Amino acid sequence: MLHSAQQLLRLQADGEITAVEIAERAIAAIEASQPTHNSFTHVAAESALQAAAAVDARRAAGETLGPLAGVPVAVKDVLCATGMPATCSSNMLRNFVPPYDATVVEKLRAADAVIVGKTNMDEFAMGASTETSFFGVTRNPWDTQRTPGGSSGGAAAAVAAGTVPLSLGTDTGGSIRQPASFCGITGMKPTYGRVSRYGLIAFASSLDQVGPMAWSAADCALLMQTIAGFEPRDSTSLDRPVPDYMQALDSTDLSGVRIGVLRDALDVDGLDPEVRQVVLDSIDVFVGLGATIVDVELPHKEYGVPTYYVIAPSEASSNLSRFDGAHYGHRADPVKVDPELGPLVSMYCQSRSQGFGAEVKRRIMIGTYALSEGYADEYYNKALKVRRLIKGDYDNAFAQADLLLGPVAPTPAFELGDKIDDPVQMYLCDLFTVGANLAGIPAISLPGGFNAGGLPIGIQLQAPVLDEARLLSAAHAFQTVTDFHTKRPAS
Amino acid sequence: MTRLPFTTIIGLEVHVQLKTATKLFCGCSTQFGSPPNTQVCPVCLGLPGALPVMNQNAIDLAVRAGLALNSEIPPLTKWDRKQYFYPDLPKGYQISQFDLPICDGGYVEIDDPANPGSVRRIQLTRAHLEEDAGKSMHDEAAGRSDSRIDLNRCGTPLLEIVSEPDMRSAEEALAYLTKLKELMIHLGVSDCEMQEGSLRVDVNINLHIDKAGEKIATRIVEVKNMNSFRSVAGAIAYEIERQYDEWEQTGQTFKDGKRTFGWDDNKEITYAQREKEESADYRYFPDPDLLPVRIPRERVEEIRASLGETPDEARTRLVSQYGIKQYDSDVIVSQGAAMIVFFETVAGASDARRASAWIQQDVMRESKERQLSIDAFPVSAEKLGELLGKVVAGELTNDRARDVFKHLMDHDESVTQAIKSLGIESVDGSELETLVQELLDANPKIVADVQGGNNKAVGALIGQARKKNPNASPQQVSEIALKLING
Ligand SMILES: [Zn+2]
Numbered sequence: 001m002l003h004s005a006q007q008l009l010r011l012q013a014d015g016e017i018t019a020v021e022i023a024e025r026a027i028a029a030i031e032a033s034q035p036t037h038n039s040f041t042h043v044a045a046e047s048a049l050q051a052a053a054a055v056d057a058r059r060a061a062g063e064t065l066g067p068l069a070g071v072p073v074a075v076k077d078v079l080c081a082t083g084m085p086a087t088c089s090s091n092m093l094r095n096f097v098p099p100y101d102a103t104v105v106e107k108l109r110a111a112d113a114v115i116v117g118k119t120n121m122d123e124f125a126m127g128a129s130t131e132t133s134f135f136g137v138t139r140n141p142w143d144t145q146r147t148p149g150g151s152s153g154g155a156a157a158a159v160a161a162g163t164v165p166l167s168l169g170t171d172t173g174g175s176i177r178q179p180a181s182f183c184g185i186t187g188m189k190p191t192y193g194r195v196s197r198y199g200l201i202a203f204a205s206s207l208d209q210v211g212p213m214a215w216s217a218a219d220c221a222l223l224m225q226t227i228a229g230f231e232p233r234d235s236t237s238l239d240r241p242v243p244d245y246m247q248a249l250d251s252t253d254l255s256g257v258r259i260g261v262l263r264d265a266l267d268v269d270g271l272d273p274e275v276r277q278v279v280l281d282s283i284d285v286f287v288g289l290g291a292t293i294v295d296v297e298l299p300h301k302e303y304g305v306p307t308y309y310v311i312a313p314s315e316a317s318s319n320l321s322r323f324d325g326a327h328y329g330h331r332a333d334p335v336k337v338d339p340e341l342g343p344l345v346s347m348y349c350q351s352r353s354q355g356f357g358a359e360v361k362r363r364i365m366i367g368t369y370a371l372s373e374g375y376a377d378e379y380y381n382k383a384l385k386v387r388r389l390i391k392g393d394y395d396n397a398f399a400q401a402d403l404l405l406g407p408v409a410p411t412p413a414f415e416l417g418d419k420i421d422d423p424v425q426m427y428l429c430d431l432f433t434v435g436a437n438l439a440g441i442p443a444i445s446l447p448g449g450f451n452a453g454g455l456p457i458g459i460q461l462q463a464p465v466l467d468e469a470r471l472l473s474a475a476h477a478f479q480t481v482t483d484f485h486t487k488r489p490a491s
Numbered sequence: 492m493t494r495l496p497f498t499t500i501i502g503l504e505v506h507v508q509l510k511t512a513t514k515l516f517c518g519c520s521t522q523f524g525s526p527p528n529t530q531v532c533p534v535c536l537g538l539p540g541a542l543p544v545m546n547q548n549a550i551d552l553a554v555r556a557g558l559a560l561n562s563e564i565p566p567l568t569k570w571d572r573k574q575y576f577y578p579d580l581p582k583g584y585q586i587s588q589f590d591l592p593i594c595d596g597g598y599v600e601i602d603d604p605a606n607p608g609s610v611r612r613i614q615l616t617r618a619h620l621e622e623d624a625g626k627s628m629h630d631e632a633a634g635r636s637d638s639r640i641d642l643n644r645c646g647t648p649l650l651e652i653v654s655e656p657d658m659r660s661a662e663e664a665l666a667y668l669t670k671l672k673e674l675m676i677h678l679g680v681s682d683c684e685m686q687e688g689s690l691r692v693d694v695n696i697n698l699h700i701d702k703a704g705e706k707i708a709t710r711i712v713e714v715k716n717m718n719s720f721r722s723v724a725g726a727i728a729y730e731i732e733r734q735y736d737e738w739e740q741t742g743q744t745f746k747d748g749k750r751t752f753g754w755d756d757n758k759e760i761t762y763a764q765r766e767k768e769e770s771a772d773y774r775y776f777p778d779p780d781l782l783p784v785r786i787p788r789e790r791v792e793e794i795r796a797s798l799g800e801t802p803d804e805a806r807t808r809l810v811s812q813y814g815i816k817q818y819d820s821d822v823i824v825s826q827g828a829a830m831i832v833f834f835e836t837v838a839g840a841s842d843a844r845r846a847s848a849w850i851q852q853d854v855m856r857e858s859k860e861r862q863l864s865i866d867a868f869p870v871s872a873e874k875l876g877e878l879l880g881k882v883v884a885g886e887l888t889n890d891r892a893r894d895v896f897k898h899l900m901d902h903d904e905s906v907t908q909a910i911k912s913l914g915i916e917s918v919d920g921s922e923l924e925t926l927v928q929e930l931l932d933a934n935p936k937i938v939a940d941v942q943g944g945n946n947k948a949v950g951a952l953i954g955q956a957r958k959k960n961p962n963a964s965p966q967q968v969s970e971i972a973l974k975l976i977n978g
Contacts, residue, residue, distance in 0.1 A: 080540045093539065100533050102540060201539040206779035234542050235781050315779055318572050321583025322537045326640075348576055371574075371774040380776060 005071045005165040005219045012059070012070050019059075019070030019114065023052035026072040026116050029163040036144055039158040041077045041135050042084050042118040048072070051114045058112075066112030068226055073108055074158045074167040077118040078125055079210070080199040081105045084115075088201050089133035090123045092329045092355030102199020103234070104168060104210050104227045111226045116164060120154030123357045124320065125172055125203040127151050128429035130179075131420045132359045139416070140182060142455055142489040146413040149179030149429075155213050156183040162488060166223050167213045172203050173308050174408070174433025176211045177445035181408035181458025184447050186475060186485060187213040188220050191466050192440035193238035196231030202319040204312035205236075207437040216485050217446060217475035221245040224468060240466060248469035252477040254289040257470075259461075260296035260401025265432065272411040278449035278457040279407050282478070286405065289477050296397040296404060300389045301435060307390065308434040309427055310370050310383035317367025320360070325351025362423065387438050394439045394464075403474055404462040407432050408445045412455040436462050444471045447484035456484070497700040499731055500708075501664050502656035505671055506649045507681045508623070508689035509552045514646035515622045516543030516586065516781075521648075523687045527641035535646035537582035542780050545570075549648040550593070550784060553620050554794050556650055556680045557594030559801070560615055564791050568593045569783040573773045579625035579640055589775040592619035593786075599654075601670050604662035613667050614655040623647040644688075650680070656695065661727040665720055668692065676827040677802045682864075685718045692717045696730045697745060700738065708745040709734040714752045714761050726754045729761050805831050813843035822851055829865045833872040840876025841883050849879060853896055870899045877906045888964045891915055915962060920971075923956075923963055927971045930955055941976045949973060 003011070011017045027045045034040060055070045080086045080098035087093045101109070108115060122132040130138040130153025138153045140146040141161040148157040152169030156179035159167050169176040171189035180187030188211045195210045202208060212223035225245045231237040261283060266276050283293055325331035325347055332350030337343045356364070370379035397404060409429055419425040436443035441462055448459035463471045479485050514521055517534035533541035557564050571589035597615040602608075625642035652671065658664045672690060675681040683690040697711040712734065714726045730752075737743065752761040777783075800808070802824050809820040809831070823834045830850070837846035854875070858868055878895055881887045887895070887910075898909045930952050931938055940948035949972040956968045 086539065088539075096539065098533075098538065098540065100538070100541075198542050199540040202780075204779075233544055235544050236779075314776065318574055318584055318774070318776070321574060321576065322539065322581060324576055324583055326578045327536070327581050328538070344578065345576075368774065371776055373772045373774070376774075376776070 003165060004215055005068070005222055008071050008165060009069070019052035019055040020049060022070055023048045023072060023114050023116065026164055029161070030117060030158070033161050033163055037139050037141055037157050037161055038136050039119055039138050039154040039161065039163065040074070040117045041087055041089060041120050041154070044084050044115060044117045047083055048114050048116045055112050055114070066110060067222065068108065068111040068113035071113050071166060072116045072164045073113045073223070074117055074119045074155060074164045075105060075115055076121055076152050076155045076167070076169050078121060078170055078201045078203070079105060079168060080201065081115060081118070084118055086118070086201060087134070088124045089121045089135055090356065090360070091134045092323045094134065094330070096328055098199070100199065103196035103231050105199060107227050113226070119152070119158055119167060122151035122153070122359070124316070124360050125151040125170060125175055126316070126359050126363055128174070128178060128426050129416070129420065130154060131416060132357055134357060137416055140413050142184065143413065145415055146455070147182065147416050149182035149409070149413065151175040152187070152213065153179045156180055156185055156187065159183070159185045159213050159215065160489060165214060166219060168210055168223070168227070169213045170200060170208055170210050171437065172207045172312060173430040173437050176213060177433050177443060177458070177460060178409045178429055180213055180445040181456070182413035184456030184484070184487060184489070185213060185215055186217050186220050186444065186446045187211060188224065188444040188468065188471065189436060189442060190224065190228065190468055191238070191442045193236050194442070194466065194468065195227050196229070196234045196237050198231055198233040202315070204315040205319060206315060207312055216479055217444070217472050218249055218479070220444070221249055221472045221476070224472070238466070243469045245469055245472055248473040249476045251473065252289065252480045254286060254291040254474060254477055257291045257403065257474065258294050258401045259286050259291045260294050260397055260404045262298060262404060262406040263295050264297060265301065265406045268431070270410050270428065271407060274451040275407050275409070275411060275457050279405065279459055282448045282459045283405065285478055285482060286474070289481065294401050296401050298390070298393040298397060298435065300386065300393050303386045304390060304434045304438060305427055305431055307383045307386045307438060308430060309366070310379050311387065311438070313363040313367035314370045314380050315367070317364045317371065320364060323352065323355060324348050325355070330355035359423070390435060391439045394435070394441060398464045402463070402470060406460050408458040408460040409433070412451050412457050432460060441465055442468045442471055444475050446475045446478060447487070449484055450487070456487070494735060495700050495702055497698045497735065499659055499727070500656045500697050500699055501658035501727060502695040503654045503658070503664060503667065504693040504695070505652045505668065506691040507556070507652060507675050507683065509549050509648040509650055510679060510681050511546055511548045511552065511648055513546060515546050515549050515620070515648040516646055519646065523684070525643055527639070527643060530643045531645065536642060543586060545781060545784065546648065549620060550786065551794060552680050553593045553618070553650050554786065554791060555678055555798065556675060557597065557618055558791070558795050559674055559678050559798060560594065560597040560599060560618065560652065562594035562597030562615060562618060564593065564786060565591065565595055566788065567591060567783055567785055570778040570781040571775045572778050573775055575771060575773060577624065578638065579627045579642070579645070581625070581642060581645060585622060585624065586778055586781070587621035588619035592617040594618035599667060599670050601663065601666040604660065604666055611663065613657045616653040616655055618650055618652040621649050621651060623649050661724045664694070664727060665724060668720055668723065673802050673825050677824070678798065679828065688718055690718065692723050694723060694726055696727060696734070698731065698734050698738070700735070707738070709738045710743050710745055710747050711749040712752050712761070713749060714754050715764070717754050722754050722756055725759050726761055729759065733761065799828065809834070813838055815843050815847045819847040819851065823847065826855070826865065833865055836872035837876040837879060840873070841879030845879050845883065846876070849875065853893065857900060869901070870896060874899060874906055881906070885964055885966045887915070923960070923967060924971055924975070926956060926959055926963070927952065927968060928975060931972065931975060938976050941973065946973060
C-alpha cells in the first residue's frame with residue numbers, strides 16, 4: 001500500500017488509481033502478510049471489492065462521494081459489521097455474525113470507505129499483547145519475535161505493515177495508544193462519549209472508546225471526522241457539535257500552547273531509559289514549535305492501575321454474562337450433567353469454561369469478587385471514589401496546561417511470551433494510559449523516536465474533555481518537523 | 492392440639508406492567524400475544540454491542556403511579572444491573588433499580604376488613620422500575636424435553652411496588668391488591684390484566700407466635716409470581732397452616748433464613764424452590780450504559796397536576812351527583828378513568844341509572860368478549876347516550892335499543908341510520924291510540940280493574956299491542972291506555 005489515506009483520495013481524484021485497484025492491492029497485501037503477522041481474523045475480500053466497484057461506478061457517474069471514498073479501512077473484531085463475523089478473538093464468539101452494523105461501521109459505509117476485514121485482538125480486548133487471541137498471536141511488523149501490543153494489536157500491525165492506511169481500534173485502558181506506540185503509528189482515544197459505542201461489544205462500558213489508528217495525525221483527523229458525533233442509540237453519547245478536525249491541522253504554530261510535563265512520571269521504576277529519553281527529546285521539539293513547558297503533577301496516578309483493574313473487570317464480569325451458550329456464543333455439546341448443578345447450570349458452566357480463555361476467566365473472577373456482597377465497598381465502590389480523585393487531578397493539571405506530555409508505555413515492544421504468564425507485569429503496561437480512560441479525556445499516541453534496536457517508541461499527549469482538535473493539531477505540528485511517523489518496517 | 496395465638500405478617504411485592512407502547516430500553520412494541528420472538532431487536536435480545544436507551548414515557552408513568560401512592564419522587568434516580576443466569580434473561584443481568592428507586596415510601600389506604608368503616612394504612616417501602624424477562628416454555632411431550640424461549644416480553648417496563656409487612660390477613664392483602672389495581676387502571680399506568688401477566692404478585696409471609704408472652708417469628712417465605720387474587724389468598728391460607736406446623740415440628744425460626752416458594756394453582760399448595768436461589772448475590776452495580784436520571788421538579792408538579800380525582804373521590808362523587816348505587820359506582824370506577832368519562836357522557840344524554848345498567852351489562856360484556864378497551868369501543872359514549880335518550884323519551888323500547896346497540900357494534904353508523912337500517916319506525920301517536928282503544932273495547936275487564944285502582948292491569952295489553960305493531964313501546968301503550976280509561 002505505502003500510501004496515506006489522503007494520498008489515496010488524491011490519486012483517485014486525479015484518476016491515477018481506481019478504488020478497485022486499491023482494494024485489490026490491500027487484499028493482496030493482507031493475504032501476503034497474514035502468515036507472518038496474523039493481523040486479521042477475517043478478510044472481507046468479496047464485499048470490499050464490491051464496495052470499491054460501487055465507488056468507482058459512482059465516481060464515473062459524476063456523483064458526489066463520501067470523505068473516505070475508496071479508502072481501505074480495517075476494523076477491530078470487537079465491532080459489529082453485517083456480513084462479517086464479530087468474534088472478539090474468542091472461541092465463545094467464533095461463529096457470531098451480527099445482524100447489524102455498529103454506528104462507526106455505518107458511518108464508515110456512509111463515508112464510502114471500503115471495509116477490508118476485521119483485525120485480531122486480545123480476547124474480548126483483555127490484554128496488552130494480542131497474545132490472548134483465540135486465533136493466535138499477532139506479530140509486530142518491526143520485529144516478528146515481538147508483540148504489536150494490545151488489545152488493538154492487529155489494527156496497529158495492519159497499519160504499520162502498510163496493508164491498510166486506516167484502522168479502527170478500541171481503547172479501554174490504553175488499547176489503541178500502546179499498540180500504536182509499539183508499532184510506530186499514530187492512534188487516538190477520543191473523549192468518552194465522543195464516538196458512539198453502539199455495536200462495540202462491551203468490555204468495560206464506562207471506559208471503552210472507539211478511535212482512529214493511522215500513520216499520521218492528519219489521517220487520524222480524517223477518520224475521526226467520520227466516526228465522531230452524537231448517537232441517540234448510545235445513552236452515554238455526547239450531544240455536542242463535532243469540530244472540523246481537518247481544519248485544526250492548519251496551524252503548526254504552537255505559540256501560547258502550554259504543555260504540561262509529568263516530571264515524576266519520568267522517574268517511575270520500570271520506565272525504560274530510552275523511552276524516557278524520547279519523551280525528553282520530544283519536549284525540545286514542542287518548545288521549537290513555540291509551546292511553553294510547565295511541570296504538572298497527577299498526585300493519585302499510582303492508584304490508576306489498581307483502580308482500573310477493579311473497575312474494568314467488574315464491568316466485564318457483567319458484560320460477559322450474556323455469553324452463556326443459551327442465546328448465542330459457544331455451547332458445550334455434549335453437556336456432561338453434573339448432578340449437583342443440574343442440566344442447565346452444567347450447560348452454562350461448560351459452555352463458559354470452553355468458550356473463554358484464561359485471561360478472560362481471570363478478569364471475570366476478579367470482577368465477580370469485587371462486586372460481590374460484602375466486598376463491593378472494599379473494592380468496587382472504593383475504586384469509584386479513587387476514580388473521582390483521578391478525575392480531579394486532571395482538572396487541576398488542565399488548569400495549568402493545555403496538553404499533558406508523557407510516555408505511552410514503559411518500554412518499547414516486548415518479546416512474545418515475555419509477560420503472558422505474569423498478569424501483573426502485563427497490567428503495568430497500562431501505567432501511563434489508564435488515567436485518560438478513568439478520567440474520560442482524549443489522548444493520542446504518536447511516534448516520538450526509536451530505541452537502539454530500531455524499535456519505535458511513542459509519546460503521549462492528553463487533553464481536556466472534547467479537545468481532540470488540539471491533540472490532533474499538536475501531534476500534526478510535531479509530525480511536520482519530525483519524520484518518525486514516516487518510517488516503515490522493512491518488509 | 493390447640494394452637495398458640497399468632498399474628499400473620501404479610502408484605503407484598505407487586506409487579507405492574509406499565510402501559511407504554513414501546514419497551515423500557517428500545518423501540519419494540521409491548522403488544523401482548525404476538526407470535527414468539529417477533530417483537531425483538533438487538534437491544535432487547537441483549538445482542539453483543541447493543542445498548543439500552545431509556546423510555547421517558549415509562550419514567551413519567553412511574554412518577555404518576557408514585558404520586559398517587561403518596562411516595563416521594565427523589566430528584567435523582569439511576570439504573571443498576573441485577574446479575575443472575577437464567578435462560579429467559581438474555582443479557583445475564585436485569586436492568587433494575589437498587590439504592591435509588593424512582594419512588595420512595597408512600598402508602599395505600601384500605602377499608603379495614605376486620606373493622607368495617609375504618610381505614611387501614613399500608614405503608615410502602617418503595618417502587619422501582621425494571622425490565623421484564625422473557626418466557627420459557629417447556630415442552631413435556633413424550634420422549635422430548637425441549638425448552639423454548641419467547642423473548643417478546645423481554646424489556647417490557649415493570650413497576651415493582653414493595654409494601655412494608657403491614658398486612659395481617661389474606662383479606663387485607665386482597666383489599667390492598669384491589670385498591671392498587673384500581674388505582675393503576677384509573678391512572679392509566681397499567682392495564683393490570685392479570686391473565687396476561689401485567690400484574691404479578693410475590694407474597695412475603697411469616698407468623699409471629701405468642702408463646703407465653705414471648706414472640707417467636709417463623710421462617711419468612713416468599714411465594715413468587717402469582718397472577719390471580721385467588722392464588723394469593725390460597726397461598727396465604729396454605730402458608731399459615733404450613734408454617735405453624737413446620738415450627739411445631741422443627742422449631743425453626745426466621746433466623747434460619749428466608750426461603751423462596753412457588754404456588755401450584757392446581758394442587759393449591761406452595762412448594763419450595765431450589766435452595767440455591769435463596770442466598771443469591773445479585774452483585775448490583777450502576778449500569779454503566781445508562782446515565783443517572785434527573786427528574787426535574789417542574790415535571791413532577793406537571794404530572795401531579797394531571798392526576799385528577801382519585802378513585803375514592805370519583806366513587807363518592809358519582810353516588811352524590813348521579814344518585815346511582817354505591818355498588819354501581821364501584822363497578823364503574825374500577826374500570827378506570829376513561830370509563831368514568833364514558834358513564835358521565837351517557838348519563839348526561841339519558842339518565843344515570845339507565846346509563847349505569849347499560850354500561851355494566853352491555854358495554855362491559857361486549858368489551859370483554861371482544862377484548863376492547865373502552866377507548867376503542869365501537870359505540871361511543873355520545874352514540875350510546877343518544878340511543879338511551881330515545882328510550883327515556885319513549886321512542887324506543889329497551890329491547891329495540893339493544894338491537895340498535897348490537898347493530899352499532901358492527902356498523903359505523905349514526906343512531907338514526909341504525910334505526911333506519913333495522914327498519915324500526917317510530918309509531919304515530921294517533922295510530923297507536925286507535926289501536927289501544929280497539930284493545931280496550933275488546934277487554935272490558937282490564938278497564939274495570941284500572942278503574943278499581945289497579946293500574947298494573949294495563950300490562951296485559953302490551954303484549955297484544957306489540958303483536959299488532961312491533962314498534963309500539965310498552966311505556967307508550969300503558970300511558971295511552973291509562974289516559975283513555977281515566978280520561
Ligand atoms: Zn427491542
